[in-house]
Amino acid sequence: MNPLDPVEFRRNGHMVIDFLADYYQNIQNYPVKSQAKPGFLLESLPDCAPLHPESIETIINDVQRDIIPGITHWQSPNFFAYFASSGSTASFLGEMLINGFNVVGFNWESSPAATELEMIVMEWLLKLLQLPNFDEFIKFFSFSNGGGGVLHGTTCEAFICTLHAARESILDHIGRENARKLAVYCSDQTHFSFQKSAKIVGINPKNIRQVSTSRSSNFKLSPRLLDEMIKKDIESGLVPVYLCVTVGTTSMAMVDPVGPLSDVSSAYNMWVHVDAAYAGTACICPEFRHFLNGVEGASSFSFNAHKWMLTNQSCCCLWVKDKSALTKSLSTNSEYLKNQATESGQVVDYKDWQIVLSRRFQALKLWMVLRSYGANGLREVIRKHVNLAKDFQMLVSADKRFEIIVPRYFSMVCFRVSPEVIGQCYDTEHEANEFNQKLLQSVNATGCVYMTHSIVGGVYFIRFVVGATLTEDRHVIMAWKLICDQATSMLCTPTPKCI
Numbered sequence: 001m002n003p004l005d006p007v008e009f010r011r012n013g014h015m016v017i018d019f020l021a022d023y024y025q026n027i028q029n030y031p032v033k034s035q036a037k038p039g040f041l042l043e044s045l046p047d048c049a050p051l052h053p054e055s056i057e058t059i060i061n062d063v064q065r066d067i068i069p070g071i072t073h074w075q076s077p078n079f080f081a082y083f084a085s086s087g088s089t090a091s092f093l094g095e096m097l098i099n100g101f102n103v104v105g106f107n108w109e110s111s112p113a114a115t116e117l118e119m120i121v122m123e124w125l126l127k128l129l130q131l132p133n134f135d136e137f138i139k140f141f142s143f144s145n146g147g148g149g150v151l152h153g154t155t156c157e158a159f160i161c162t163l164h165a166a167r168e169s170i171l172d173h174i175g176r177e178n179a180r181k182l183a184v185y186c187s188d189q190t191h192f193s194f195q196k197s198a199k200i201v202g203i204n205p206k207n208i209r210q211v212s213t214s215r216s217s218n219f220k221l222s223p224r225l226l227d228e229m230i231k232k233d234i235e236s237g238l239v240p241v242y243l244c245v246t247v248g249t250t251s252m253a254m255v256d257p258v259g260p261l262s263d264v265s266s267a268y269n270m271w272v273h274v275d276a277a278y279a280g281t282a283c284i285c286p287e288f289r290h291f292l293n294g295v296e297g298a299s300s301f302s303f304n305a306h307k308w309m310l311t312n313q314s315c316c317c318l319w320v321k322d323k324s325a326l327t328k329s330l331s332t333n334s335e336y337l338k339n340q341a342t343e344s345g346q347v348v349d350y351k352d353w354q355i356v357l358s359r360r361f362q363a364l365k366l367w368m369v370l371r372s373y374g375a376n377g378l379r380e381v382i383r384k385h386v387n388l389a390k391d392f393q394m395l396v397s398a399d400k401r402f403e404i405i406v407p408r409y410f411s412m413v414c415f416r417v418s419p420e421v422i423g424q425c426y427d428t429e430h431e432a433n434e435f436n437q438k439l440l441q442s443v444n445a446t447g448c449v450y451m452t453h454s455i456v457g458g459v460y461f462i463r464f465v466v467g468a469t470l471t472e473d474r475h476v477i478m479a480w481k482l483i484c485d486q487a488t489s490m491l492c493t494p495t496p497k498c499i
Contacts, residue, residue, distance in 0.1 A: 001053065012056045019060055020092075023068075024075065027470070031447030032078045036070040072450065077470040080479060081452040083250075083278045083412075084467025086381075088310035090372035094365025095312055101364075106357050108347035109339045115348055118363035121370065122149025125317055128284045128375055129292065140296050141319040143348075148323045150353040151362040153314035155277045157355060158302040159197035159244070161318070161326060166242045166271035166299070167201055168329035174239060183207040183233050184242040187221035187256065189249040189456070191275065198242075207238060215457055218406055219252055221245065223260040230268055242271045245298070247291050248279025251454035251463070252405070253412040255279070259294020272298040277316070279410050281308035282386070285379045291409070299325075308385075308411075308467055309378060311369050315362055327352040385411040385466045388476050392464055395480045401487060405461045414454075416461040417487055433460035435490070442486045449479045 002008075044066050074085045105114030126138050126149065141147040152158050163184065171179060184198050188210045198208045211226050213219040230240050243265045245256045258274055265272045274295050280303020282288040295301055302318040305311040320326050331352040341347045351357050373381075389411040396402045396413060401421045405414040417439060419432040433455070440453055440462050452463050466476065 015056055015060060019063070024470070027073055027076050028078060028475075030068070030071075030073050030076065032073055032076045032450035033081075033444055033447065034070050034072045035447065041066065041070055075468060075470065076450075077468055077472060077475045078449045078479065079468045079471075080464050080466065081450045082463075083307050083465055084469075085306055085313055086308055086310050086467055086469045087312045088369060088373070088469060090368045091310055091312040091365045094368040097368075098361045098364050101361060103361050104358050105361055106351040106359055107337060107339070107342060107349035109341050111361070112347075114359075114361045114363065115350060117361075117367055118151055118350065119143060119148070119348060121363045121366050122151070122317065122319065124370060125149070126319065129280075129289070140321045141301065143323075146323060147319060147321045148348070148353075149317060149319040150350055151366070152302075152316040152318055152354060154193075154316050155191070155275060155302060155304060156193040156197055158300070158316055158318040159194055159273070159275075160200055160355060161330060161353070162271065162273050162300045162320070163197055163201045163203070163242055165320075165326045165329045167203070169271075169325055170239065170241045178239065180204050181207075181237060181239045182241045183209055183238040184244070185209045185211065185226060185229070185240065185270075186244040187211050187213050187219075187246065187249075189213055189219050189221070189251060189254060190244050190246055191250045191277070194244050194275070209233065215406075219249065219254045219456060221256040221261060223257060223264045226261060227264045230264070234268075240265075240268045240270050242273065245272060245274045247274060247276035247283075248410060250278075251456050252414050253279060253408075253410050254406060255291050255409060257294070258292060259297060262294055262297030266297060271300070274298045274301040276301065276303040278304070278307050280317075281305065281378075282382050282410050284375065285382055288382075288410070305366055305369075308382065309366075309369065310373065310381065310469060311366055315366060317366075323353075330354065332357070381469075382411075385471070388466045388471065388473060389413055389464070391473065392466070392476050392480060395477075399484065401491070405456075405459065411466040413464045414461050415464065416459070417491070421491065429458065433458075436460050436462060439483070439486055439490060442490070443483055446482060448482055451479075 073079060075087055103111040103114055105111040108115045123142060126141055130138055139145050141149065152161070167182060170182065179202060182203055184203055184207065186194050190210070195208050199205055209229055211221055211229055213221060226243070233240060243261065245258055245261050247255050247258065262272050276283065276292070279291065283292050298321070300318060300320045302316055305315040305317055306313045342349055350359060389408060393404065393408050393413045396404060396415045401417055402415050403418040405416065416436045419429060422432045422435045437453065437460055440451060444450055453460060454463055464479070
């Protein structure tokens with residue numbers, strides 16, 4: 001048996017491509033959210049691996065029979081949950097090349113093209129994020145000025161690496177005996193993975209400081225409140241070291257004021273990280289670029305290309321203003337990795353920019369996406385999704401039974417059936433929350449669409465996120481009709497004629 005026989009590889013590869021092409025052609029016919037029950041696969045598959053080889057035909061048939069029912073179809077045009085995990089033909093083909101070459105590009109010498117293409121792609125993206133008035137952003141985060149970019153798998157990795165760099169830098173100055181005094185800051189809308197990452201790098205959980213936000217300010221992190229909290233913490237003996245600013249929060253896609261928050265933090269010599277995991281992609285469009293105003297004052301910045309840039313999982317783009325601050329805290333110099341190129345100081349060794357040693361040739365798929373669709377093609381996709389979200393928002397606003405919770409900035413609409421309408425049947429805010437929860441459950445139970453929720457300020461609401469590559473206006477209209485029908489049934493009230 002030759003596991004890489006070219007003839008078999010070609011035949012089997014064609015079969016898998018045909019299977020996936022059929023899958024995408026029929027994807028909207030599947031229930032969007034898997035209807036599987038816990039343990040379904042444990043009951044259907046054997047309890048040990050086969051002793052003898054099985055044909056690819058048999059395996060693919062089992063994928064259709066056993067695996068497909070347990071998949072929640074993130075690429076479905078009716079997927080409006082979480083944040084989308086967009087994909088594309090170019091990215092898929094890039095993944096094929098990545099897997100085909102199967103290089104391990106931990107340093108330049110291990111595969112020069114993997115390192116240098118990543119550097120090129122990260123510089124391309126920097127320039128895509130610019131308008132003529134924002135040359136400072138390129139200057140500060142570019143390899144040409146002591147900064148640079150790296151591809152991680154997830155935002156959590158970016159958090160851990162930058163938190164570690166900030167922690168090591170401050171401890172070098174104040175002494176490692178003061179590690180328990182370090183404090184990091186975020187808002188109560190910051191993604192939970194930030195707190196997890198802070199714990200991983202050794203920050204005292206009591207010193208992970210959350211600044212409260214409110215509906216009156218659209219749940220944005222207040223520079224004034226941040227400054228007040230930092231001052232009090234310093235008085236009590238803490239050492240402020242790191243601030244996470246969010247552009248596109250998870251629950252509501254709200255935007256923290258990047259510039260003013262960076263100004264506050266600079267007075268205390270803190271590391272400022274801008275997390276734009278979802279919304280960062282939109283900022284390649286000039287009309288959204290202002291959401292990053294002030295980012296040149298940050299120490300690092302990241303967004304996930306796998307959310308909205310047609311790039312398959314996983315692909316988090318991270319830039320740092322001072323690459324030495326990152327590499328000093330993460331570098332390794334084992335004898336068996338020493339080589340002339342590294343010793344020359346003329347190359348980048350990405351093993352020193354991340355947690356693990358091994359790394360995939362991630363830049364290849366992102367390079368293919370950028371070349372296959374170009375800046376204008378990617379902007380067209382973003383604008384299409386934003387316009388579909390606008391259309392959905394208009395439908396919600398036209399139905400007086402519903403209310404919009406917060407302004408829509410990108411392609412996510414946060415809404416609920418209003419308490420006033422529910423009050424005809426229910427008396428308390430708690431029961432209003434329960435009603436909207438049941439509404440979401442009933443809509444998702446149909447299998448026709450999939451949405452998720454959040455609770456902010458005690459209010460339960462439904463998140464409708466447009467971002468799947470295949471979504472068209474007809475899918476948005478269908479989703480709204482389904483929501484209306486379910487609400488009408490539950491409220492026992494007629495749907496307004498304007499809908």
